[in-house]
Amino acid sequence: MTGITPSRRVRRTHFTDFVEAAGVKSYTVYNHMLLPSSFEGIEADYHHLKRHVQVWDVSCERQVQVKGSDAMRLIQMLTPRDISSLSTKKCMYIPVVDQNGGMLNDPVLIAAGSDTFWISIADSDFLLWVLAVAACNGLDVEVEEPDVSPLAVQGPKSGLLMERVFGARVNGLRFFECGRFEFHGDHMLVSRSGYSRQGGFEIYLENPKLAEPLWESLFKMGEDLQVRAGCPNLIERIEGGLLSYGNDMTRENSPLECGFEKFVSESLLDHCFGGRVLRKELDAGIKRKIRPVSIEGELPPCDRAWPLYAKGLRAGQVTSAARSPDHGTNVAIGMMSREFWDAGSALEVETQAGMRRAVVKASFWE
Amino acid sequence: MTGITPSRRVRRTHFTDFVEAAGVKSYTVYNHMLLPSSFEGIEADYHHLKRHVQVWDVSCERQVQVKGSDAMRLIQMLTPRDISSLSTKKCMYIPVVDQNGGMLNDPVLIAAGSDTFWISIADSDFLLWVLAVAACNGLDVEVEEPDVSPLAVQGPKSGLLMERVFGARVNGLRFFECGRFEFHGDHMLVSRSGYSRQGGFEIYLENPKLAEPLWESLFKMGEDLQVRAGCPNLIERIEGGLLSYGNDMTRENSPLECGFEKFVSESLLDHCFGGRVLRKELDAGIKRKIRPVSIEGELPPCDRAWPLYAKGLRAGQVTSAARSPDHGTNVAIGMMSREFWDAGSALEVETQAGMRRAVVKASFWE
Numbered sequence: 001m002t003g004i005t006p007s008r009r010v011r012r013t014h015f016t017d018f019v020e021a022a023g024v025k026s027y028t029v030y031n032h033m034l035l036p037s038s039f040e041g042i043e044a045d046y047h048h049l050k051r052h053v054q055v056w057d058v059s060c061e062r063q064v065q066v067k068g069s070d071a072m073r074l075i076q077m078l079t080p081r082d083i084s085s086l087s088t089k090k091c092m093y094i095p096v097v098d099q100n101g102g103m104l105n106d107p108v109l110i111a112a113g114s115d116t117f118w119i120s121i122a123d124s125d126f127l128l129w130v131l132a133v134a135a136c137n138g139l140d141v142e143v144e145e146p147d148v149s150p151l152a153v154q155g156p157k158s159g160l161l162m163e164r165v166f167g168a169r170v171n172g173l174r175f176f177e178c179g180r181f182e183f184h185g186d187h188m189l190v191s192r193s194g195y196s197r198q199g200g201f202e203i204y205l206e207n208p209k210l211a212e213p214l215w216e217s218l219f220k221m222g223e224d225l226q227v228r229a230g231c232p233n234l235i236e237r238i239e240g241g242l243l244s245y246g247n248d249m250t251r252e253n254s255p256l257e258c259g260f261e262k263f264v265s266e267s268l269l270d271h272c273f274g275g276r277v278l279r280k281e282l283d284a285g286i287k288r289k290i291r292p293v294s295i296e297g298e299l300p301p302c303d304r305a306w307p308l309y310a311k312g313l314r315a316g317q318v319t320s321a322a323r324s325p326d327h328g329t330n331v332a333i334g335m336m337s338r339e340f341w342d343a344g345s346a347l348e349v350e351t352q353a354g355m356r357r358a359v360v361k362a363s364f365w366e
Numbered sequence: 367m368t369g370i371t372p373s374r375r376v377r378r379t380h381f382t383d384f385v386e387a388a389g390v391k392s393y394t395v396y397n398h399m400l401l402p403s404s405f406e407g408i409e410a411d412y413h414h415l416k417r418h419v420q421v422w423d424v425s426c427e428r429q430v431q432v433k434g435s436d437a438m439r440l441i442q443m444l445t446p447r448d449i450s451s452l453s454t455k456k457c458m459y460i461p462v463v464d465q466n467g468g469m470l471n472d473p474v475l476i477a478a479g480s481d482t483f484w485i486s487i488a489d490s491d492f493l494l495w496v497l498a499v500a501a502c503n504g505l506d507v508e509v510e511e512p513d514v515s516p517l518a519v520q521g522p523k524s525g526l527l528m529e530r531v532f533g534a535r536v537n538g539l540r541f542f543e544c545g546r547f548e549f550h551g552d553h554m555l556v557s558r559s560g561y562s563r564q565g566g567f568e569i570y571l572e573n574p575k576l577a578e579p580l581w582e583s584l585f586k587m588g589e590d591l592q593v594r595a596g597c598p599n600l601i602e603r604i605e606g607g608l609l610s611y612g613n614d615m616t617r618e619n620s621p622l623e624c625g626f627e628k629f630v631s632e633s634l635l636d637h638c639f640g641g642r643v644l645r646k647e648l649d650a651g652i653k654r655k656i657r658p659v660s661i662e663g664e665l666p667p668c669d670r671a672w673p674l675y676a677k678g679l680r681a682g683q684v685t686s687a688a689r690s691p692d693h694g695t696n697v698a699i700g701m702m703s704r705e706f707w708d709a710g711s712a713l714e715v716e717t718q719a720g721m722r723r724a725v726v727k728a729s730f731w732e
Binding site for chain 2: 104
């Protein structure tokens with residue numbers, strides 16, 4: 001594997017020292033920051049994640065903080081999802097869209113205070129979009145990237161571990177609910193969320209001095225639960241149909257193509273960026289959608305979009321793929337044209353190592 | 367060295383296959399794309415670059431293309447530099463600034479056609495800023511990232527090699543001049559520019575089918591010149607005082623702090639983003655500036671900002687550093703407070719491996 005060169009531009013996090021001590025083997029770069037991508041190896045990490053509990057340094061899920069009297073008004077311009085029901089008790093997944101209907105990011109929106117909101121972003125400098133919209137519309141908001149670093153606790157034993165560190169109340173949170181929980185005198189924002197299907201939490205570290213005590217508490221309290229350092233796992237997230245911005249969708253894709261119809265409120269389409277384009281797309285019918293795809297044979301790393309063909313015609317592309325030990329196949333995510341997106345469609349996929357047979361699945365594996 | 371995990375999100379370029387065949391040892395990620403950072407090793411690469419000629423895959427210098435009748439008007443809103451003298455024969459370095467006076471990027475502006483402009487960017491998604499400004503102001507422009515991939519030819523023998531591939535006229539270009547030059551029936555945009563002080567060119571590949579013939583021609587024609595694959599070299603660029611966005615400056619810094627006074631036109635400050643903040647800064651006096659710093663002793667990798675102290679007071683920070691074989695010292699770039707920025711100021715720098723003695727230099731080493 002080719003190495004990654006250290007520089008200030010590829011930012012370390014408040015947890016990088018601990019991640020390195022835990023034996024991180026490879027990184028990716030996400031929002032100009034180090035994101036671990038394997039520890040014992042992707043298959044060993046996968047099996048452990050599905051059985052035990054892992055602590056993930058996902059500091060790279062940076063926050064775009066919007067603060068001020070026009071904050072909600074600004075944020076509602078950014079997304080076709082109705083955010084009026086947002087509260088400090090529940091966070092919200094919001095697709096954000098440019099004037100051409102293209103996905104700019106797929107963040108989670110959090111009410112961190114009464115007029116302070118965090119847009120917890122995937123891998124693009126969405127801050128620049130929000131800053132510009134604020135500047136051009138003369139809105140009463142401050143937009144910045146605060147020093148807030150999410151740490152995820154994921155896996156079937158995550159509830160048990162979190163109870164020990166934050167008290168029983170934390171385990172009462174339901175999916176996407178959040179609250180403030182005491183740790184070392186601080187009140188940390190914790191949500192029941194995370195980039196796996198194994199259940200879990202995200203802790204939003206605001207005071208960097210608590211990085212070490214938090215990491216240490218989780219490992220000390222989780223010793224008998226076989227806690228270890230982990231990271232978003234390629235195999236597990238594909239099995240579960242968790243999309244990755246930059247991989248499975250880009251600015252070339254609309255939220256409708258990504259399966260986010262339920263987050264597109266028709267009544268908002270006159271007011272949000274890209275709304276008119278999305279309305280046209282709804283009227284004309286969505287032309288391509290994300291689908292689970294199963295692929296036969298040995299696969300190289302999916303480091304580029306793989307063209308898909310059906311009966312010699314271009315049918316779409318595969319954008320993430322990995323061998324699944326539990327399902328005995330290669331699990332994959334593809335963007336499929338309407339004519340070919342039905343379950344059972346037989347396909348050929350063109351990888352850098354040659355053509356492989358593939359089939360559209362009815363649902364993700366979970 | 368920790369490995370980097372392949373994924374579609376960290377994009378390969380049209381030259382990555384050739385870079386890999388040439389034995390790339392490490393990468394960094396720049397604009398969500400692979401950028402080689404060493405081949406034979408950073409010191410061996412450095413000596414070769416200063417003597418011969420190298421071909422660099424800098425496809426990650428993506429273009430923000432602005433096209434349409436309002437293109438120049440839009441771009442002039444983005445920068446305090448007067449761009450009215452831009453022509454298809456000369457490109458222009460333009461700091462771009464947010465409403466708070468912070469640097470968003472430090473790109474090169476190129477007139478690629480009569481109403482088509484390329485903003486050739488450093489490492490931030492400046493596209494999102496430009497898209498939003500265009501959308502919010504209802505300007506008649508199209509903003510996109512075209513499939514344009516710069517390939518740099520750098521080093522003292524670069525003129526000789528470029529003449530052989532593009533004809534003698536290309537060597538008549540002066541620094542920052544550009545033009546179209548024939549290659550395999552195509553007319554490629556070539557500028558005399560690049561991220562080294564050894565002289566060189568950048569070729570803007572538009573037709574991906576020409577990636578292989580272009581790479582091959584450069585290597586075939588340069589065999590006796592000892593051409594080899596290379597990349598921006600950390601040591602050489604610090605010696606030459608070439609700043610790196612994300613390392614030596616961020617959104618926390620104004621263009622004045624970065625030494626770009628000559629690119630700030632006072633008459634434009636009422637009309638560009640951040641102009642009022644820059645005017646206040648000019649009136650109050652610039653508080654900190656970038657300076658060359660020489661550091662004693664063994665250094666760890668400069669993978670974070672290193673605090674600088676003078677007589678126990680915080681004096682600034684070092685943001686890039688490397689051992690220079692030619693100068694027998696550690697060359698470094700720092701951001702220094704006014705009280706301490708004079709040449710000769712004695713400093714202490716706090717690295718992750720301990721304190722080191724340092725001194726402000728009068729000029730970069732080149």
